[in-house]
Amino acid sequence: MSLPSKKDVPSKRQISELASITDAARRKAYLTRHRELFSTQTVTQLSEAVVERVRVDRQQALALAQAAIAIARRTRSREALARGFRAQANALYALGQNRQALRFHKQAARGFERAGNSLELGRTLSTSLQPLILLGEYDRALRAVERAREIFARLGERRRLARLDLNTGNIFHRQDRFTEALACYERAYEQLVRDSDKEGIAVALSNMAVTLISLNDFPRALETYDRARAFCEQNDMPLLRSQADYNIAYLHYLRGEYTKAIQMLHAAREECRATGDTYHLALCHLDLSEIYLELNLSAEAGEMAHEGALQFQKLGMGYEEAKARTNEAIAFGQQGKALLALGLFRQARARFVREKNLVWPWLIDLYQALLLFNEGRFFEARKLCAGAIRFFESSILPGKAILGHLLLARLALRTGDVKAAREECQLVRKRLATLEAPVLQFQAQFLLGQIEEAAGEPESAYRAYRGACDELETLRSSLRAEELKIAFMKNKLEVYERLVELCLGEEGRPQSAEEALGYMELAKSRSLTELLLQRGYALPAAESKRSDLVRRMQELREELNWYYHRIELEQLSPETPSQARIESLEKQAKEREQEFLRALRDASSSQPELGAFQASARISIDEIRASLPPDTDLLEYFATGDRLVAAVVTREALDIVPVTLVSRVVQELKLLRLQLSKFRLGPAYLESFREAILEATKAHLRKLYEELLAPLRGRIRGRHLLVVPHGVLHYVPFHALFDGQQYLIDAQTVSYVPSASIHALCQSRASTPAHSSLVLGVPDSRAPHILDEVQAVAGILPSAELFVGVEATEKLLRERGECSRIIHIATHGRFRQDNPLFSGIRLGDSYLNLYDLYQMRLTADLVTLSGCATGMNVVAAGDELLGLIRGLLSAGARCLLLSLWDVHDLSTAELMRAFYLRLQEGEEKARALQQAMLELRQEYPHPYYWAPFMLVGKVSAGGSTAD
Numbered sequence: 001m002s003l004p005s006k007k008d009v010p011s012k013r014q015i016s017e018l019a020s021i022t023d024a025a026r027r028k029a030y031l032t033r034h035r036e037l038f039s040t041q042t043v044t045q046l047s048e049a050v051v052e053r054v055r056v057d058r059q060q061a062l063a064l065a066q067a068a069i070a071i072a073r074r075t076r077s078r079e080a081l082a083r084g085f086r087a088q089a090n091a092l093y094a095l096g097q098n099r100q101a102l103r104f105h106k107q108a109a110r111g112f113e114r115a116g117n118s119l120e121l122g123r124t125l126s127t128s129l130q131p132l133i134l135l136g137e138y139d140r141a142l143r144a145v146e147r148a149r150e151i152f153a154r155l156g157e158r159r160r161l162a163r164l165d166l167n168t169g170n171i172f173h174r175q176d177r178f179t180e181a182l183a184c185y186e187r188a189y190e191q192l193v194r195d196s197d198k199e200g201i202a203v204a205l206s207n208m209a210v211t212l213i214s215l216n217d218f219p220r221a222l223e224t225y226d227r228a229r230a231f232c233e234q235n236d237m238p239l240l241r242s243q244a245d246y247n248i249a250y251l252h253y254l255r256g257e258y259t260k261a262i263q264m265l266h267a268a269r270e271e272c273r274a275t276g277d278t279y280h281l282a283l284c285h286l287d288l289s290e291i292y293l294e295l296n297l298s299a300e301a302g303e304m305a306h307e308g309a310l311q312f313q314k315l316g317m318g319y320e321e322a323k324a325r326t327n328e329a330i331a332f333g334q335q336g337k338a339l340l341a342l343g344l345f346r347q348a349r350a351r352f353v354r355e356k357n358l359v360w361p362w363l364i365d366l367y368q369a370l371l372l373f374n375e376g377r378f379f380e381a382r383k384l385c386a387g388a389i390r391f392f393e394s395s396i397l398p399g400k401a402i403l404g405h406l407l408l409a410r411l412a413l414r415t416g417d418v419k420a421a422r423e424e425c426q427l428v429r430k431r432l433a434t435l436e437a438p439v440l441q442f443q444a445q446f447l448l449g450q451i452e453e454a455a456g457e458p459e460s461a462y463r464a465y466r467g468a469c470d471e472l473e474t475l476r477s478s479l480r481a482e483e484l485k486i487a488f489m490k491n492k493l494e495v496y497e498r499l500v501e502l503c504l505g506e507e508g509r510p511q512s513a514e515e516a517l518g519y520m521e522l523a524k525s526r527s528l529t530e531l532l533l534q535r536g537y538a539l540p541a542a543e544s545k546r547s548d549l550v551r552r553m554q555e556l557r558e559e560l561n562w563y564y565h566r567i568e569l570e571q572l573s574p575e576t577p578s579q580a581r582i583e584s585l586e587k588q589a590k591e592r593e594q595e596f597l598r599a600l601r602d603a604s605s606s607q608p609e610l611g612a613f614q615a616s617a618r619i620s621i622d623e624i625r626a627s628l629p630p631d632t633d634l635l636e637y638f639a640t641g642d643r644l645v646a647a648v649v650t651r652e653a654l655d656i657v658p659v660t661l662v663s664r665v666v667q668e669l670k671l672l673r674l675q676l677s678k679f680r681l682g683p684a685y686l687e688s689f690r691e692a693i694l695e696a697t698k699a700h701l702r703k704l705y706e707e708l709l710a711p712l713r714g715r716i717r718g719r720h721l722l723v724v725p726h727g728v729l730h731y732v733p734f735h736a737l738f739d740g741q742q743y744l745i746d747a748q749t750v751s752y753v754p755s756a757s758i759h760a761l762c763q764s765r766a767s768t769p770a771h772s773s774l775v776l777g778v779p780d781s782r783a784p785h786i787l788d789e790v791q792a793v794a795g796i797l798p799s800a801e802l803f804v805g806v807e808a809t810e811k812l813l814r815e816r817g818e819c820s821r822i823i824h825i826a827t828h829g830r831f832r833q834d835n836p837l838f839s840g841i842r843l844g845d846s847y848l849n850l851y852d853l854y855q856m857r858l859t860a861d862l863v864t865l866s867g868c869a870t871g872m873n874v875v876a877a878g879d880e881l882l883g884l885i886r887g888l889l890s891a892g893a894r895c896l897l898l899s900l901w902d903v904h905d906l907s908t909a910e911l912m913r914a915f916y917l918r919l920q921e922g923e924e925k926a927r928a929l930q931q932a933m934l935e936l937r938q939e940y941p942h943p944y945y946w947a948p949f950m951l952v953g954k955v956s957a958g959g960s961t962a963d
Helices: 012-019 024-033 040-053 058-075 078-094 098-115 118-127 129-134 138-155 158-174 178-194 198-214 218-234 238-254 258-275 278-294 298-315 318-334 338-354 360-374 378-393 398-414 418-432 438-454 458-477 482-488 494-505 512-522 526-533 544-571 579-605 621-627 662-680 683-688 690-708 727-731 756-764 785-796 810-817 850-854 884-891 905-920 925-939
Strands: 632-640 643-649 654-661 720-724 749-752 773-777 800-804 822-826 840-842 847-849 862-866 873-876 880-883 895-899 949-953
Touching: 012 024, 012 040, 012 058, 024 058, 040 058, 040 078, 058 078, 078 098, 078 118, 078 129, 098 118, 098 129, 118 129, 118 138, 118 158, 129 138, 129 158, 138 158, 158 178, 158 198, 178 198, 198 218, 238 258, 238 278, 258 278, 278 298, 278 318, 298 318, 318 338, 318 360, 338 360, 360 378, 360 398, 378 398, 398 418, 398 438, 418 438, 438 458, 438 494, 458 494, 458 512, 494 512, 494 632, 494 643, 512 621, 512 632, 512 643, 512 654, 512 756, 526 756, 526 884, 544 579, 544 847, 621 756, 632 756, 643 662, 654 662, 654 690, 662 683, 662 690, 662 727, 683 690, 720 756, 749 925, 756 949, 773 785, 773 810, 785 800, 785 822, 785 905, 810 822, 822 905, 847 850, 850 884, 862 884, 862 905, 880 884, 884 895, 884 949, 895 925, 905 925, 925 949
Parallel strands: 632 720, 720 749, 749 949, 773 800, 773 822, 822 862, 862 895
Antiparallel strands: 632 643, 643 654, 840 847, 873 880, 895 949
């Protein structure tokens, strides 16, 4: 076999073999066997291969650079050795080892200078700029720029001068000298266009767009960004296009524009998949995990971080893998899994140390300090935090140093050292004055409020909390998808609580009660309010690039319906149900539910209209008062910690008073629900203990009355009471509360609403011109009286259409519901505490859940769901109700009649018959329900039978004609 010719050396196989050798002794042995590789040509080719390999496997790139140096030393060529040093510098820079990279850049520059190769010296100086920038050595970087500029100008290298301007712009950008950075990018762009340097043009446009965003010139930024993308499209540069998308997305995230960042990262992720850019694909997962962490979506963050870590592991990128593992650890910490989090932190830190990374070990110490603080391990937290601060004070990461000082302030406050806490917080605020970091601004303002409150300075605390509130509203307004808003507010609602407390404590402040009510409303069902303002949302149609995703969601809905039906058949089996089979079906159903939720999140991320509404669209207190019907009292509860207050609002007055402790209500409600649960124990048990159960239930209802309503005696005078619950109070049947002599419903009509703002919106909705009614019923062996109920209701309502069993389909509801004045559905409800999106009701062909209701338009004046627990909700952050109430109101329904617990089949049929008869006789809804309850109580004295239903939404009390 003949030896390869010089022009074939090294071969692709040899380059791959050298890339896999990381041990110096093995490399020496390999080169001894392949002496044909000892040439300056090999060094040049290996150096060029480093540039390509660094995007795929950085360790292999480093191995190739080391091989180039070893060969260059044997050739005794000063210039070849300089090329090897530069290749080594490039590989080390890619690995995040910037100081080591600079050492080799310096050796390379010296070698080229001694060899008299000015061009390569200039190139080396230019490539050394990025590690200098990352290390914050801007003066050295600018000196290198000037020297390289002199060389390129002397040699007439106009294109390299333009490329140098790009790097110079990056220096200015890192120093927040955005105007100077933009001038550099624009000058580079003009020359690169003349030279037809397509890659340089794309980079220049992308950098210009980033800088214009930093200058808050969004119109020009978007126009430039569009030019950059179009240029990449026209010149078939998908990698640069997706990389530009990725970079812009991350910048939006840093500015607190979470929705925009998520949208762009999802789009960039799809582009990376299409182009095979596995590196940026993994980066998208890493950055999505970081955003989800900030939004308190810890499960999603952990999922994204884990997926990114696996991708980086395949790429052999230990540095990025460790970053992903760090985010996964933070996600575990958010979920309260401290031991798992600390274990992952240790693994990630050890990996960074092995990578000889100087920054991330300290960053992980800071993250661990935050976790230990939350666990109450203050001494360990302070020790780690202090060490991290010492490092970051001298680094180029001021935001991390600020985070450390914030933690020290919290530690000082928690341990009673108010003076030290204030000093740390003031230092933080001073440094934030020069940074655009809205999340840190919110944290600093809120913490200052806590410090001033602890110091006995309520006015200063109030001003700080107001500042925190403004920052929070700005951040929240940038979110569009409602799940992001709800999750983001999870750990930030205390600012509203503190403002309410301070307003109520400031008797001298004019209109303090109105201000307190305003803050109460800011903390209640905001996302639902915004859904109503824009009439809900719908998912995109199956357009070209999203058709696969939308189609998969449709398939998952069909599969879920099949599983739900199979589970129901197993549960209703005349034989003993197979628990193992039921559990297996439920497990498979939950797997598909999770896949559906992931697909829903991906689909909605690209829809700016999904839940999009800015903070300016608030309902004023005056509008709320004006929306109250005559002779109506609005009773709005609000919890500040364990303290419960209530606002009594009428058209003329507003009064806010302390009521009780939330913990006391929770205990009594728990005992009440225990009594209601006894109705599942069968007729024999109920017959034996009928009186005892009634008396025990009345005792708990009386205790709840004393806690929630007795403190308000004399303040509630209207004939109709509109209740706005808060937190656990959403599960309290206020209309059934007992004062020892009578139930509340005996004296007043009662209805409910998630917030006063939502009531105002419901009141503003005009009645539908339709006169027809739609009645659906799905009876089975568990509820045979459903058939009697729907037949009776259809006989009472005007122009009623009745559909029973398999005819009562989702398609029918979607088509007829939009033109029906009253919709009555009698069926089984299914409340999912674990996953409220999938709470739903049984129709003839499917299960209707919250997601399905989001896609409907139901403009009915009244929608009744006559089934078990149809009014139950998971109460999420910000008092957001996740259940059928949310779906029906967002679909456009004006008023709802729903149940708070599992209902009795026969008594429910009688209640509905009585309710609709009175409605048709001219009574308004609340009065009709009151009279139906009183009538049913004559036969069924226990509230379990007559009190499960509540009215939600538009209920005009005091009228003499039907709504």
